Amino acid sequence: MKAAFLRLVGMIALSALSTTAVAAEPSAGDTAWMLTATALVLFMTIPGLSLFYAGLVRSRNVLSILMQCFAITCMASLVWVIFGYSVALNPAVPEAGKWLGSLDKVFLQGVNAASLHGSIPETVWIMFQMTFAIITPALIVGGFAERMKFSAMMLFSFLWLIVVYLPSCYWVWGGGWLMQKGLIDFAGGTVVHINAGVAALVTALYLGKRKGFPSVAMPPHNLTMTVTGAGMLWVGWFGFNAGSATAAGSAAGMAMLATHVSAAAGALAWMSIEWIRYGKPSVLGIVTGMVAGLGTITPASGSVGPMGALIIGLSAGVVCYFSTQFIKRTLNIDDSLDVFPVHGVGGMLGTLLVGVFAYTLGGSGTLQPGETAGQAILHQLGVQFTGVVVHIVWAAVMSYILLKVVDMLVGVRVSGEEETEGLDYTLHGEVGYHDL
8 A cells, every 4th residue: 555655656746747847848939939030130140231231342342241241150150159158148157257157068068959048948049149249240340341351350350259249248148247237238239239339440440541541432332232231131130139038029029119110210310311411312321320220229129118219219310420420521530331330329329328218208117116217217327327338448448459469460451452452352362243
C-alpha cells in the first residue's frame, strides 16, 4: 500500500514537472512577430541604408559605400556571436555590475533551441539585438564617405563596436548603471543614434574635408536609389521600434503608430522649410526629414502617444534641418551624408523629449505615489540629460582615440589621387557604372 502511494505521489510530481515544461514554451505569436521584426531591422541595413547612402555619394564611390555596409554586416554579426551578446546583454548575470556584462555566454555557450528570453526563444532575441549592433557602425559610414581606406574602415568599425557600442548597450539595456538610473531609451536614441552621430562627426573632423569641399558641388549621383533606400528604411524601422517591445501586443502597436506619425511629420516639416526658403520642395529634403523623424522618435516610441509623436516628428524636421545647415554651411564640417545633424541631433532631441511626453498627451509614464506630472517630468529630464551627455562624451573621446590608433596602424585616409579617381576602382578594382 505504501509503495503504491509513493508511486502515485511520483506520478503527480512528474505530471507537475511536465506541465511546467509546457508552460515554459515560447509564445508562438510573440515569436512570429520578433522573427519578422528581426528581418525588418536587417532589411534596414542591407539593402535600405546601403542604397540610401549609395545614392547620395558621387558615381565613382557608389560601390565603396555598398561594400562598407555589407562588410560591416558580416563583421558585426560574428563579433556579436563570439562575445558581443555576452558582454552587452547577458541576462543570466544581473549581478555582473553597472559597467559591463560578463563573458559567461562567449560563443553563445549554454544557448540552445529551448533557451528562452521572456516569451520568445533566446536565439531570436540574440538575432534581433544583433541587427542593432550591425546598423549602428554602418550609420557612421556616412560621416567619412568617399575618403577613408577600406582597411581603416574595417578596423575602426571593429574596434568601435567593441569599445563604444557594447558597453553603451549594457549601460542602457543590459542592466547597467543608466538602466538602473531609469533612463528611457526604448529602441536606441542613445545607444544607436547619439553614438553613431557623434562618432561620424569626430571622424569627419579627423579625416578632414573631401577635395573641393565646400566650393565644389557634390550632389547625390542617384536620387532614385536614395529614395528607394529611404522607403526601405521607413518600413524596416517598424521592426526597429515596434520590435523593441519584444512581444506582439499593445506596446508594439503604439510604437509602430508613433514611429509612422513621427516619420511623416518630420518629412513634411523638412520639405516645407525648403519650399518656403527656396521656392521648391526637394526629394532629398523630404526623405532626409523622414529619416530625422524616425531617428528622433526611436528612444520615445514605446513611451509616447500619437500626439507626442507628432510634436516630436515636427520638431525633428525643423531642428535637424537647421542643424544640417549649421554644420555644413556655418562650421564647414564635411559630414558627408549628414549623420551627426540627422542621427546625432535627432537622437539627442528624442531622448530629451521623451522625458516630457512620457507623462503628457497620452504617454505611458507612471507617476509615483504623491508625484505630480511636473515633478515626474523634471526628474526624468534630469535622467535623460545625463544619458545624452554621457553618450556624447563617451562616443567622442573613444572614437578619437580609436581613430588615432587606426591611423598609426594602417593610415585612415586615401591619397589625393585615389580620392579623385574614386574608391570603387582604386580600392576594389571595380566600377558601378561602366559607361562612365
